[in-house]
Amino acid sequence: MNREHLAKLIATYEKPSRKAVSTQLPVLKKPIILTRRFAKKVQNITNLKIARKKSAVFFVCVIARHQSVLLRKLGDSEERLQKNKITNLKRACEDLNGLIIKPRKIFSLWETIGQPTYHRGYVDGMLLANGKVVEGVGGGLCQLSNLLCWLLLHADTKIVERYHHSLDVFPDSGRVLPFGSGATCLYNFVDLKIKNSGKQPLQLKIWVTDKHLKAQLLSPEPAREKLSLQEKNHAFIKKGKKFFRYNEIWRTKKIEGKESGRELIFQNFAPVLYKINEKEIKGNGYEFFEIKI
Numbered sequence: 001m002n003r004e005h006l007a008k009l010i011a012t013y014e015k016p017s018r019k020a021v022s023t024q025l026p027v028l029k030k031p032i033i034l035t036r037r038f039a040k041k042v043q044n045i046t047n048l049k050i051a052r053k054k055s056a057v058f059f060v061c062v063i064a065r066h067q068s069v070l071l072r073k074l075g076d077s078e079e080r081l082q083k084n085k086i087t088n089l090k091r092a093c094e095d096l097n098g099l100i101i102k103p104r105k106i107f108s109l110w111e112t113i114g115q116p117t118y119h120r121g122y123v124d125g126m127l128l129a130n131g132k133v134v135e136g137v138g139g140g141l142c143q144l145s146n147l148l149c150w151l152l153l154h155a156d157t158k159i160v161e162r163y164h165h166s167l168d169v170f171p172d173s174g175r176v177l178p179f180g181s182g183a184t185c186l187y188n189f190v191d192l193k194i195k196n197s198g199k200q201p202l203q204l205k206i207w208v209t210d211k212h213l214k215a216q217l218l219s220p221e222p223a224r225e226k227l228s229l230q231e232k233n234h235a236f237i238k239k240g241k242k243f244f245r246y247n248e249i250w251r252t253k254k255i256e257g258k259e260s261g262r263e264l265i266f267q268n269f270a271p272v273l274y275k276i277n278e279k280e281i282k283g284n285g286y287e288f289f290e291i292k293i
Contacts, residue, residue, distance in 0.1 A: 085140025146182025
């Protein structure tokens, strides 16, 4: 772990080279969001590479599978909002289930499920805004984008667009996947887009049970390569009274059990907003650094 690299990340966070116009002039935030949404919608509509075809007949080979728990402790968030999240996940799965991503085609989360609105069956759920839990229509869909990001990276794919959570809001209560391995989403300009770089089409099979959001990534033929994701260099960094979190997600390719390649997929860095127990962090095996002011 490079201490100087971590110090630079913190310095950039504390004194960014530029600030967003919407941050400097909050009154412009809503018009900017609406303008960007319209521009992104036009861009997506005219993009012939985005996957849109669905089929009720599923491919026979399972390339990867994953599931995530529907209800878990997330700070002081209301249970009501988590239950509403399940309604939103079920609605989104209706549009995702059966989607086929042909070679060289691109999966787009928002272009597939569309805008979450009350009219389309979505309800208010938990959203994160500036590190705070708020209510909003379609809340909770980040669980879906997290799962899909992890799932699709277990095939021969390439990230076209992905944004990690800029803040570490909740402690690791019931966390299954590594920190920062998912993707945040905000209709429709904070999207998750992943390209099928392989030679075989891929298909999504996704559904909700009583306890889990479940998904499979399917293909008509078995994959020649086996891909897996690993976390490396997971650390907490303390500067003054503030804590930050850092890790890396690497993807390994194997053919017949022999490694054929390895690549860095994500490098995650975020301020921690919850209370940190230094002894507990060290006891769990995380690296811990303290940077002097």
